[in-house]
Amino acid sequence: MKRTLELPGLRYPRSFLKLLLLGFGLASLPLILALLNATAYVDRLTTQSQAAVDQAAEAARGSRVLMEQVTAMERLARQYLILGDAALLADYAKVRNGFKRTTSDMSLLQLDESQLRELNRTIEKEQALFEQLGRKLDKGAGRKQLIGGYVELSELANNVLNQSNLLIDREIENMGEAARRTQRSLLWQLAASIPLGVLIAMLFAFLIATPIRQLYHAIRQLGSAEFATGIRVRGPADLEYLGQRLEWLRQRLVELEEQKTKFLHHVSHELKTPLTALREGSELLADGSSGVLNRRQSEIAEILRHNSLRLQHLIEELLGYQQALASINRIEFRPVDLSDIARKVAEAHKLAIAARNLELLLRLETAALIADADKLRVVLDNLVSNAIKYSPEGGTISLAVRAEQDRIVIEVDDAGPGIAAEDSERVFDWFFQGKRGHQGRVKGSGLGLAIAREFVLAHRGTIDVITERAPGAHFRVILPALRTQG
Structure with missing residues (x-):
């Protein structure tokens, strides 16, 4: 029987079906893990992207509100300077409270350094202008300086808005980069999981094919009457049992071959002795050694001689058949x-x-x-x-x-x-x-x-x-x- 490669110490499942299911499960495991990891990556990317979009949107909204509030305070301040109405100053205070809430909310966002710097400058500038507005100003240079300060405050608020727009652009770019990193990571995982799955599939294909190949060679061995080598199948318990039955069949066939060989050998030799005497007797009759035969007796002697030769030839062929069978594998x-x-x-x-x-x-x-x-x-x-x-x-x-x-x-x-x-x-x-x-x-x-x-x-x-x-x-x-x- 042809030898096959075996893995030492390997324990097979008890049934061939379990081996198949285990092979399919382990071969698909790398792809399943890659799919689960891809799902986790996408979820994490979605969460990060949503948070970034929310923060950028909140910063942009706050910057627009801040710009509107600065514009309103500048308008009220101009009106107050012109009219001197205390009600306008009260309205200014209300708008300023909204301004302070807006800047406070924006400071809680995860802003970068440039945004925080512009926001702080805006807060400091507004505080200085408010203090200046509460003092009595001359109608000339003092009021002109205050109006110029509010123009600078508007510019600072506009800078905060521009920084928020830049933040949105950066977050979009960051999301794109994160998506590309996720894509590369998933591609590497896929590139690793497919060969690993193929390798596991090849391993189990070998484990499955080994006992099948052993059974194939065992059956072919029996079909070719090659009974000298024992049959051993290593694999799941059900296939090993099948191999044991084939080994039992081989042993039975060996016994039958031995019995047939002994029978042919015995019968052939037992027939040769009386056949030799019969052939020699027919030869003596045919050549007239025991007296002259008439025509009818000569025909009978010739029939005896012819059939004894035929029987001898058949016995010799049977012996040749026996020898041929014994020498086929040599x-x-x-x-x-x-x-x-x-x-x-x-x-x-x-x-x-x-x-x-x-x-x-x-x-x-x-x-x-x-x-x-x-x-x-x-x-x-x-x-x-x-x-x-x-x-x-x-x-x-x-x-x-x-x-x-x-x-x-x-x-x-x-x-x-x-x-x-x-x-x-x-x-x-x-x-x-x-x-x-x-x-x-x-x-x-x-x-x-x-x-x-x-x-x-x-x-x-x-x-x-x-x-x-x-x-x-x-x-x-x-x-x-x-x-x-x-």
Whole structure:
């Protein structure tokens, strides 16, 4: 079973659903925190902006009222100086009381230094003018100086109003700067929370994928009949329990494989001894060692001899099947040249080809790869044997090996009855025997192509029947041109 990375000391939740919910919750947590923090920032900015607007508006309102009051006091003072009416002085005192309340309220606001300085100068100037107004003034220079003082007081009140307008502008600018700072802060938080959320999501994706991947490899291992390695799944309790059941299934399959192997081994060897005696007896009868046989007796002896040969062939194939199953997972990768293996296989079948008056066409290119030479020899041997079995007398068999970029291609063609399209996949099943007639003397067991497919798959290759060509059967094997072992 393929090993997977595990985090030491990590404790999974008891269920896969809890792991999913925990993953979704933690992955969304940074974004939720960023959203809450953004809400707090906006609330704070709103509160600060409202306070600043209120203060600036109050300062502007107070400055306008102050300007109106100074104007009213100047008018009353001029009238008093001209008319000398005591009622005008009383009205002046009332307006002055409002002036004092206004300046007192404005002094409580959070004004800056320049505003406070102008406000204090205005208060001091008005106090000096009021004291001067209460004294008896000559009608010449004294009154002129007093009127000039009120003009200066108006200018000071106007300065206070201008400072209030500047305060409004500064507060607007400050609110804009605060908004920009808040925006930058929120962008930085967003820039940090998104990667953090993605990182947490990737972590939980790994934690979720690890047991799933372990289950996938375990099921694939069982499907490929790789029973040597134990199955262990680490994750939530429900997935671990599923892994334990798969391990139990693996052990049961191992026991069944051992029982099947023992059964085949026992039956094959138990049959070989009486079969050998039966075949030798039929041979003695057929060659006349026990006396001359008539025609009918000769036919019976030939039937016995033919079927004993067939039974011996089937037993040998069963033993070969047993050995093939045992060796599928024992692949010894070495540098090989597939064209050399193909020549040796062709040489091994030379007598069988000559006996059937067949022609074997070899189209072999240098095809170097890292593979198990014995397993590939079995593949080629079974494909060529299959072609010889189904080729008619005097037919032609083609064996081609070529290299194509990063793969090696093997093609074996014969001129026999071919393979039906509906059997193109089933022909590689264990013990499958198609409907097409064969020309060999002994009927096959349906194991050769199945063994060939297992050995090809063990090399991470493919074997297929090419149904587009006619006549005959056409097999194509594609192997990766591996450059490193494994």
